[in-house]
Amino acid sequence: METQSTIDAARAIFGDRLSLNANIRETHAHGEANAATSLPDAVVFPESTEEVSRLLRLCHATDVPVTPFGAGTSLEGHVTPVRGGISLDLTRMNRVLEVNDADLDGRVEAGVTRRQLNTYLRDHGLFFPVDPGADATIGGMCATRASGTTTVRYGTIRDNVLGLRAVLADGTVIDTGGRVRKSSTGYDLTRLLIGSEGTLGIITEVQLKLYGIPEAIGAAVCGFADEHAAVAAVIEIMQTGIPVARIEFADTAQMAASIAYSKLDHLTAGPTLMFEFHGSAQGVAEQGAMAEEIARAHGGSGFAFATETEARNRLWRARHDAYWAARAAYPGMGAFATDTIVPISRLAEAVSLAREAVTRSGLEACIVGHVGDGNFHVLILYPEGEEGRAKAWELDREIVAQALALGGAASGEHGVGLGKREFLPREHGAAALGVMRAIKQALDPRGILNPGKMFLD
Amino acid sequence: METQSTIDAARAIFGDRLSLNANIRETHAHGEANAATSLPDAVVFPESTEEVSRLLRLCHATDVPVTPFGAGTSLEGHVTPVRGGISLDLTRMNRVLEVNDADLDGRVEAGVTRRQLNTYLRDHGLFFPVDPGADATIGGMCATRASGTTTVRYGTIRDNVLGLRAVLADGTVIDTGGRVRKSSTGYDLTRLLIGSEGTLGIITEVQLKLYGIPEAIGAAVCGFADEHAAVAAVIEIMQTGIPVARIEFADTAQMAASIAYSKLDHLTAGPTLMFEFHGSAQGVAEQGAMAEEIARAHGGSGFAFATETEARNRLWRARHDAYWAARAAYPGMGAFATDTIVPISRLAEAVSLAREAVTRSGLEACIVGHVGDGNFHVLILYPEGEEGRAKAWELDREIVAQALALGGAASGEHGVGLGKREFLPREHGAAALGVMRAIKQALDPRGILNPGKMFLD
Missing domain, CATH: 3.30.70.2740 (Alpha-Beta Plaits)
Known part of the structure; x- marks a missing residue:
């Protein structure tokens, strides 16, 4: 490893977009929640795929580790540069490159955040549904196979990416997938990169599926005697095929905290389901009525339904403020x-x-x-x-x-990162894990891409 | 290659489930449509993953090619054993292993066919939506990343598989994915195998998403002045978020053939759209009305809608009989x-x-x-x-x-097989194709799995 000479060479490319500043290195030493901290030797802010490629060629030649960094909202230590080297901050690659209204798709650079994208899309009458809560970058969401509250209706990020541009360990740029809705030619490299946590390649551009903003949105809340009754209601709702956009559960402790924090005295501190429905006005009303009927059959009580924005937000406040309510409690x-x-x-x-x-x-x-x-x-x-x-x-x-x-x-x-590595053998088995390692070895034989993550050494 | 000694060793395992019969070899020499024909040296009919594993261990040791065979409905030559060796016929592995009503999932052996599965599921009030037309095996559908008329609503087979069991080139058995609806741990080996056409592993079991049979089904047909008007209507229907289950197009030549063949004098021989809607009775009626309004705005004429089975079948006959109508014309x-x-x-x-x-x-x-x-x-x-x-x-x-x-x-x-190999570099680029080859090399270094497919040598 020749870290210093590599940094010098990178500075010739990036100028003051390569930083050795202590504060900047510190903010790139960790994500959220996971306690692991490790300083990168330098932080680099590329502005194009070509620049990422040039940096990787340098690092590949000298075995300097590269750890990609987006919004830094990882909860499992993905962005911690455990072996030092370069933290590759993609947040300057934040352009929405195209939106195709007729095709319901768009292309963004990896550093575009979820909220930035949805703000951009509003004038098109479109939205991107994957919602992990945090305002993560789209690239980071791809890398960690993110999902969130809308998965039940719209799928995870995996289901909403049509193609990627990525830079391999040696600097090679590949394009995967494309603009078509499906293709049956070739290995699915798009899905291989999604969830690979920066260990197989650096995602720099993403082609996304987009959706028309629904005509109507409904929200509902309902209390249950216990988690068994609540889950039984959910199972029947799914079997019936009601296309709920979100179904969230909160337990008694969470509801008690939320009621106190958000002054929701109309709610009861017991196991609770919160629903969101998307569709036509008539469709949303029907979905709400069907969900209510099923909820009541499972002993659900106090079913409240709303379609006006303010009333909906009131019904969902317990969920939106859940984290802060729990901290305050x-x-x-x-x-x-x-x-x-x-x-x-x-x-x-x-x-x-x-x-x-x-x-x-x-x-x-x-x-x-x-x-x-x-x-x-x-x-x-x-x-x-x-x-x-x-x-x-x-x-x-x-x-x-x-x-x-x-x-x-x-x-x-949330992904594997550092925090879940020990469980991979138990979840996937030694043989499947062996295949994952063989792929890693084939694509990054020098092990420079986000080393220390995903696999226990 | 020691084909004869391998066949002898395999016979000790499979007995009369290893065939050298000329007729059986001939039916395993090709799929449908693609003209390529090449006889396997032997056809083997395993009944378990363990048997597939034992066979692959033998073939791996002696470099004997193995070409998987399901229903034989491939249109691109996937099942043609271009280098001889063993045709591995999975149709005896045709058990539905489990159906979990609450989880809306099920597990099947690879040789179960689509229609067999849906017949089995009817008593559960469930169905599997992916419909490529042919009565393909589920394993074959996975291997070729199949889809069909319902993709617009339910996605391709890729979106409807939760996990796989597969046998690697050296006989190693791996399990990918699992029963959960999503996971963010590890590389997505499920999606890597789906669409790999038997070149990375032999799929022996599949965990599938299932769906409740919709309460109501509606069908509609509408004529248009030309394909531009028809496609414009479809684009607006998609943008509006109408959850159509199928939207099929047929051009003037096809409609003329279908009208003559199926005696559909109520239809016009012009560009035509056929719709299917799934949902509640009220939802299906609303979807039909919304689609009709949009179709009319694009000059659509003669919009006909039905929900009764017989009337629906009449509306869709032109599509169902399309192939035979064209042949007859x-x-x-x-x-x-x-x-x-x-x-x-x-x-x-x-x-x-x-x-x-x-x-x-x-x-x-x-x-x-x-x-x-x-x-x-x-x-x-x-x-x-x-x-x-x-x-x-x-x-x-x-x-x-x-x-x-x-x-x-x-x-x-339809996949790559033999027929589309020459287009892979143009569609995916040399760099991405290089990654595919590196993965093939890592997982099947001796090249015994379905050789000659996917890549031009």
Whole structure:
């Protein structure tokens, strides 16, 4: 590794867009939540695919690690440059390159954020539905196979990308997929790169599916006796084929926190489902009525429905403010979110088991979930300090193990990064993991792309 | 290569499920349509993943090629064992292994066919939507990334597979994905295998998404002045977000053939759209009314709508019988279908260009299309014999080149096989093709899995 000479060579390309500044290096030393911190030797801000390619050619020749960085909202340590080297900050590649109204598609640079894109699209009457909550970059969402609250209707980022431009370890630029809605020619390199967390290539441009803004949006909230009744209602709603755009679950602890924080005295602090419906005015009203009928059949109470923006926002406030409400309910405590997913038939059981594990641990927790997918987050609240954090970490490990035992996955949407590496063999098996390693070896034999992530060495 | 000794060793495992019979070898020498024929040295009928694994271990040790075979409905020569060796017929692996009503998923062996599965699912009130027309095996549909008329609503097979079991070249068995609706851990080996045409592994089991049978189904037919008006109507329908389950196009030649063949005197021999709507009774009626309004705004005429099964079938007969109607209209002629796809904004242009190419060629053709995806098929009708076939082949090449020039793909749903190999560099570029070859080399270094397909040597 010849880090200094590589930085010198890179400076000749990037000028003052290569930074050694201590503050800038520090903000590129970690994402959110995951405690791991490691300073890059330098931070580089490319403005084009060609510049990314030139940088990678340099780093490839000298074995200098490259760790891509977007909005820095990763929760699993993806952006931490554990072996130093270059942090490749893509946020200056933030142009919307094209929007094709007739084809319902568009092309963006990797550093465009989700909210920036949706603001841009509003005048076209279009939107991009994948919503992980954080204002992540589209490139980062691709790299981590992000999803969120709308997956039940619109799918994950995986389902909404038509093609990519990416730079391989040696600087080679590839285009995958294209503008067509489907193709049956060649290996699906688009899906191979999505979720590869920067370990196979650096995504620089993304061709996305877009959608017409729905004519009408409806929201609803409904309380249930317990998580089993709530999940049973969700299962029947899915079986009936009601095309819900979002179905979110919040448990008693979360609802108590949200009611206190957001002054939602009209709600009850019990297991709750929140719905969003997209469609025509008539269609949304029908979806709401059908969901209400099913919810009531499962003992749901206090079903409230609204279509006006303000009233809808009031119904969803508990969900929107969930994180801050939980933090406020447990002042002075640290917090981090688990991210497991199980088949929906096991979801109520998984939530119950997680709650039991929380109780055993002596920590506090609020639980929310993208219940239509079987994905849920336990926001663990722990006493600040090393001991508290260690207990929270241990609890997280236990909840992941529970999910895997129920046929689930170690992460529904946050990714592997540093935090979930140990679970890959158990989730995928040694043989499949061997294939992943063989692909990594074939495409990045020198191991310069986001080293230390995804695989335990 | 020690083919004879390998066959002897395989016979010890498979007994009379290994065949050297001339007729059986001949039926495994080709698929449909593509003229390429090559006899396998033997045909083997495994009944379990373990048997597939044992066979591959043998063949891997001796460099004997293995070409998987399902229903044999491939149109691009995928199943032709161009280098001899073993034809691996998976049709005895035809058990539905599980159906999970609550999770809307199920697991099948690779040899289960689409119709067999849907017959099985009927008692559960469920269905599997991917419909390529032919009664293909689910494994074959995965291998070729199949799709068909329902893609516009339900996606391709790629979007409807949760996980796979597959056997690698050396006999290693891997499980990919799982039962969860999404996971953000690890490389997406499921999507890597889907569309890999048996060149990376042999798919033996498939975990599928399933759907509740819709409460109501509606069908509609509408004529247009030309393909531009028809496509403009489709674009507006998509932008409006009407969740059409199918939108099919048929051109004047196809409609003339269909009207004559199926005695559909109530229809007009002009560019026509056929719709199918899935949903609640009220939802289907609303979708039909919205589609009609848009169709009329684009000059559509004779809009007919029905929800009763018999009336629906009557409206869709032109599409169902399209192939046979075209064959009957041009008696004694050979036929084969092109399979290109373009962004929908270029679809009318692509169809016009294809028609002009047909006219120049002096051949005949009927055009149908999965117009919601931009995918269309020109059924080329040519005088039987070598010269006619060569002209048809040349015309096919021209239509593919036209699609690629419009930003399209060489195949929307039929795959590469032997027939589309020459177009891969143009569609994907040399760099992306290099990545595909590197993956092939990493996973099948001895090249025993379906050799000669996908890549031109």
